[in-house]
Amino acid sequence: MNQLISTSNNVSGEIVVSGRELHEFLEVKTPYTQWFERMISYGFVENVDFTVTNKNVNDVTAFGGVRKIIDHALKLDMAKEIGMIQRTDKGKQARQYFLQLERMWNSPEMVIKRAMDFQQEKILQLETKIHKEKKYTDFGKVVSLSNGAINVGAFAKIMYDKHGVNIGRNKLMAWLRDSGYLIKQGRERNFPKQHYVERGWFKLAPTIIKRTEGDVQSGTTLVTGKGQIGLAEILLEEFIKLEA
Template sequence: MNELITTTQSDDGKILVSGRELHEFLGVRDNYTDWFKRMTKYGFDEGVDFIGFSRESSGGRRAVDHHIKLDMAKEISMIQRTDRGKEARRYFLKLEEAWNSPEQVMARALQIADRRVNNLQLQIEQDKPYTTFGKAVSGSDANLNIGAFCKMVFDEKGIKIGRNKMFKWLRDNGYLIKVGRERNNPLQKYVDRGWFVSYPTLVQRTEGDVQSLTTMITGKGQVKLLEALDKEKSHCW
């Protein structure tokens, strides 16, 4: 069938018509915005029968358009009571008949299946950085101190690195503050990303108790830092 009026397909397999293209085909003299507002008063609801969107007009400026469902397009065409309106309605009826043929139903089913396969493959690619361990750890509340994290690194990746060396690696790579009173505290940007938390602890000394902060690595931080360590292990550990 020759395409009299351009149509598209929604994600759920419905035929959609551009409100502006239909307006142009029907030869309506009123401007599009006024005409469409008048058409909606015949009982059509946004989000049910049509959805508004913005598109680039012929002059390069943005213009409001609408995705109209086929049933609404048919009724609007009939309401015009013009030869063009009758022609558009007949075209939509033939389009609907062809759309519901067994061949077209099967073709759409195959398209949906292909789209689901592609989405699944994309999800697999996105999940590659995360092992089953990583997914479990990244969403957990099991914060680890540096010593416990060193043990986990050895258990998971076979990287043998002591607590002091781990602190140095974290400082050298910009995760922890290098100098000053806040040395070995995490940089704020990594705290904001949810990689670290700091807990106040009380250190007992003969001259008096002193409060300090203990750096803990969150589940998300453990996954990210483990990835970074794993990348370096071939030439650093």
């Protein structure tokens, strides 16, 4: 079948037509925006019969030589009705074309093809999800075999040994502070923030520092098993972005 007017598919997989292309095919003399306002006065509803889209067109007078204009993605039912409304040979031709498209779309062969395409897309999504989560699952096994909460230096070593994320203790400490997990300043610098302690990502192990003027109690930040898994996911995504 010859393609009189180009079509595409919306997010729901339905056939849609560019309002501007239909306007051009119908050879309507009224400017597009005025014409389309008149068309929707027939009872067409946004996000039901059509959606508003943007389209870039070449324009030497515009900044960068490109101008953005408003277009509309029309469902076939709306496009058919608009063809009927025109009462012209072009309108009749457009309507017949859309009817033929609809018959092809609803044919048993196309219904089966769409079902197979949908199933294939689901399989690809599942495979991607499994591949993405595998590294976190493997990391979870490592954590479950560890002695629970570990210090930041030990966590940095695991990230390097198991995932190739080259981040040492000091760099990881700075990242944890900058990312809002640890306190930045004051006597409690490098202590975990209470929110993440309550979330189960960190523990604070009491430490006694011996001084001539008297012992001082401090603390060492430890990353729990839950925190290791959560932070590993975030660090891996950050590491991938830096490599891309």
